[in-house]
Amino acid sequence: MATPPAGPVQAPALQLAMSGLLARALFSVTERGILDLLPEGPLGSAEIAGKTGAHPAAMHQVADPFPETLDTGWSGVEPAFGEPWFEHLHARSEQAASFNRMMVGIHGTEPAAVAQASDFTGIGHLVGVGGGIGTLLRAVLEANPGLRGTLFDLPGVVDQARENPAGLGERSAVATGGFFDGVPAGADAYLLSHVVHDWDEAECRTIL
Ligand SMILES: C[S@@+](CC[C@H](N)C(=O)[O-])C[C@H]1O[C@@H](n2cnc3c(N)ncnc32)[C@H](O)[C@@H]1O
Structure with a gap:
């Protein structure tokens, strides 16, 4: 290993x-x-x-x-x-961009470690829910050549992911929306990283 x-x-x-x-x-x-x-x-x-x-x-x-x-x-x-935090950010694109960069910085080497330590055998399509600008999803796709991924987050965040020079790679797509309304259907697995701590118990149940 x-x-x-x-x-x-x-x-x-x-x-x-x-x-x-x-x-x-x-x-x-x-x-x-x-x-x-x-x-x-x-x-x-x-x-x-x-x-x-x-x-x-x-x-x-x-x-x-x-x-x-x-x-x-x-x-x-x-x-x-x-107002709630993500509504606050949604109305302030510069702060939102800064928050999304901070998320990448704050997790440091975590995405690569998670990608290395996790077994995605049997999963063909993975959706990164509330996946930010896609750092973890990209690391998982890089470590699993047979996998394709969809990054799902709020519209402004996904726009920033599209502009990210590191890109998400060829086996990936993006989808925008709010996870309280639903997530892209039909995937084999859904990946949540640093998401549920932002919500109360009832909201977490809805997301999960
Ligand atoms: C704390 S950040 C974590 C980002 C990323 N998963 C990571 O590990 O760095 C929470 C993410 O949830 C997203 N988010 C918040 N509310 C959302 C909603 N209603 N629907 C979809 N994504 C949402 C935010 O835009 C943000 O990218």
Whole structure:
């Protein structure tokens, strides 16, 4: 088996960039008195929510730096921007392009490692759902010469994928749309990478 790629060179910079968010999340739970509950022993997220009045889903994953998130369970994006994140990006093509490039940077060597480690035997047609500009799908196609792929994402994102000089390769097509309305039908497998964490439980069920 081939040697897995080395860790991403950008990891230290990413850690620094994310540390502000982690510090803010820690502040939010401290301010709410949640840490004061824990010396008596570990508590599950539902128990903490029950004792503090926080929203159970928010307690399950305190990944957002906004105190409002603890009460509502909403993403911190809505209080900050007044609209859901992907709607916000959709209306701002430069920020969207920057976000899509960031996705490629943040995952670093992950697509090649996933492509190497995964067995796509028996799959002829693979759809990359919410596949961004197609970095993972391209890596999987390169590692599996018998496979063809379709990149599926929102229209602006797919436009950027089309303009990507690295391209998606000859065995690929693109399709645009929203995964809450449906995905391209008839493929043998559907690939989701870094997608479901953006949505709540009910939305994840719909996507899956
Ligand atoms: C966090 S990014 C992950 C991108 C890529 N899969 C990766 O691993 O880098 C989430 C992706 O979901 C896409 N997305 C968000 N809402 C969508 C929707 N309703 N339908 C299809 N794609 C959507 C975004 O445009 C974005 O490319």
